[in-house]
Amino acid sequence: MTPVELSRTVLHAVRRAVDEGELRVTVPERAVVTPPGPGGCGDYATNIALQLAGAAGQPPRRVAEILRSQLAGETALADVVVTGPGFLNFSLGRNASAPLVEEILRRGRRYGHAEGFSGTVVRLRCPAEVRAVVVTDALARVLRSQGDVVRVTCDGPPVPEWETVLGVVGTHPRSHTSGSLPDLDVTVHPVPAPADPLPLGRDAARWALLHPAAHDRPRIPGDHLVQRETNSLFRVRYAHARTRALLRNAADLGFHPEPGSVGGAEALLAVLGDHPRILTAAAHRGPDRLARHLVAVADATLPLLPAVLPLGDEKPSAAHRARLALAEAAGAVLAGGLSLLGIDAPDHL
Structure with missing residues (x-):
């Protein structure tokens, strides 16, 4: 359920x-x-x-x-x-995990998205500052996932590298906008970045700007590029890549995911089930809510993964298939969430 x-x-x-x-x-x-x-x-x-x-x-x-x-x-x-x-x-x-996993696998990366137009048109305004533009871009993606129509305007012309390096789309000088009045008019003005994030590249730069709350000053250090547990972006992408690797390895062993009862995974099931609510919250309170949620999903996913594949001469069982399905569902949520933040979710790290 x-x-x-x-x-x-x-x-x-x-x-x-x-x-x-x-x-x-x-x-x-x-x-x-x-x-x-x-x-x-x-x-x-x-x-x-x-x-x-x-x-x-x-x-x-x-x-x-x-x-x-x-x-x-x-x-x-x-x-x-x-x-x-x-x-x-x-x-x-005991079998309540199966319907949730089935729903996630059916929707894939679009789990938690609205299935039609919400009836709301939102105009997002932001200053011509790199963090404000990236946060606005991510917020627009989340709002669109909830069925809203979004228009984005900026106080000044955006820097070309914000599009080519950071993947920002749909931002134009305010004077270029026209059309009927929106239902909601929102100004996005987070604490500015203390340094140029462009040297970090698209994924690490966007994470550095989006993961902190809007009222917190982001850090722009090089450790956003280091592959270790203290790097929250690495944990999220590593958890996703591990779920994809398990699916490949299971296929080599001749078994496939099948939703079923999974014992000891209550924390993971809770955060996966909470994903639609988090998307709604992120649409109203900012994409940092989604970024921190993805860290929680990754941290709940990683302990499950060592038990997914059979060990030694052990034959794949219903429990293995159910854990594999749960891992695939977690991977779908991680990939879908990263996509809304404008960050890639590679299958290999």
Whole structure:
């Protein structure tokens, strides 16, 4: 069960409670599902009971208990627990990883993207400064992934190398823009880069400018090019390249990925399931959210990889195929996220 599917399941429970007269509320359009916070438990949690309590005229915990009873028959849920003032916490069933992996493999690098026009036109404005232009370019890519139409304008003419070296596209002097007024008009003005990032090359330069939050001053050192664990970009690209290598090696051994139950991979499943929410957050708060999420995905992926292939004379089993499918899904999320940041995800490092 993916977070989107779990959100729908929660809304169906609210609707059943309303139909049966247990709650007198308007069914909301969505239920926000996130990893559990402090004091929570299981795989996911939602605060919908707290949101509905006022309109329902009942304490949040009572609303949560009503919804918990409505969710009792859901076979994809191993357990539903109420914690704190009224948070619903969900533990997914043993085979719950399979639908999430199937969904990611079906969508590939476009997992988490909108499937149509959102109805929103956004104009992004930025000063003619290298970090502002790169952040704006990445933000435009993320917004487009969420179905928005994006126009990008700049206070002055961009430096030609920003396009040829850094891969920035679609940025024009503000005086060149025309057309109807956008739904949203956003000015992107992060803390400027302290040095010229162009000597780092496209991928390392973009990562150096995008990974820090907009209010933090980026570092432009040469260690962005060093292949070691302390380099976060290297960890992300290395994790992706390892998943691709495992697929090649598995094919040589005669077996292929098949989604199924994977024990001990809860952290990885949680960050993969959270990817659509992160893309939405990055569209509103900046591409640094996506960059840091990719580091979390890579760090959760790497411990899985040594157990993917059979060892010695061991024959490939259903567990190996399921772990291979999960590794492929993680690789797809890493590649798709890097693409939105304008960074390559090579199959070989």
